[in-house]
Amino acid sequence: MAHRTETSEGRSVRLLRVGEQVRHVLSEVLARGDVHDATLQSHLVSVTEVRMSPDLRHATVFVKPLLGQDEEVVLKALRTNTAYLQSEVARRVNTKYAAKLKFLADESFDEGGKIDQILRTPHVRQDLAEE
Numbered sequence: 001m002a003h004r005t006e007t008s009e010g011r012s013v014r015l016l017r018v019g020e021q022v023r024h025v026l027s028e029v030l031a032r033g034d035v036h037d038a039t040l041q042s043h044l045v046s047v048t049e050v051r052m053s054p055d056l057r058h059a060t061v062f063v064k065p066l067l068g069q070d071e072e073v074v075l076k077a078l079r080t081n082t083a084y085l086q087s088e089v090a091r092r093v094n095t096k097y098a099a100k101l102k103f104l105a106d107e108s109f110d111e112g113g114k115i116d117q118i119l120r121t122p123h124v125r126q127d128l129a130e131e
Contacts (some may be wrong), residue, residue: 012054018095019050022059025092026050026085026101035084039077043070048106052099059089059099062106071105078103 090098
């Protein structure tokens, strides 16, 4: 049985490494404007995270358009061009199988903003000041 190195979150280092490789490839392709899509060429899109399935056959790609503008339009454009993006990932990332990409909006920025807003409320600030 092979020994697996895992992070504190429980995901293997290999999954994280391959996810980072996929993220870099997608970021580069989108930044260079290699996708021939008017929406993707007119929006700056950040690929914030890629989570790989344990068998490396599926990749969930979290994206955020610059300033969060036209999020649904950008997601639709990414989903329309999934075949091209998958082929670029398969060509540049050396894995046994070409990962199927699934694009989702990254909500972590929105959640962080909500938490920050809660921490700034007078009631919470009062509790924090006592400590």
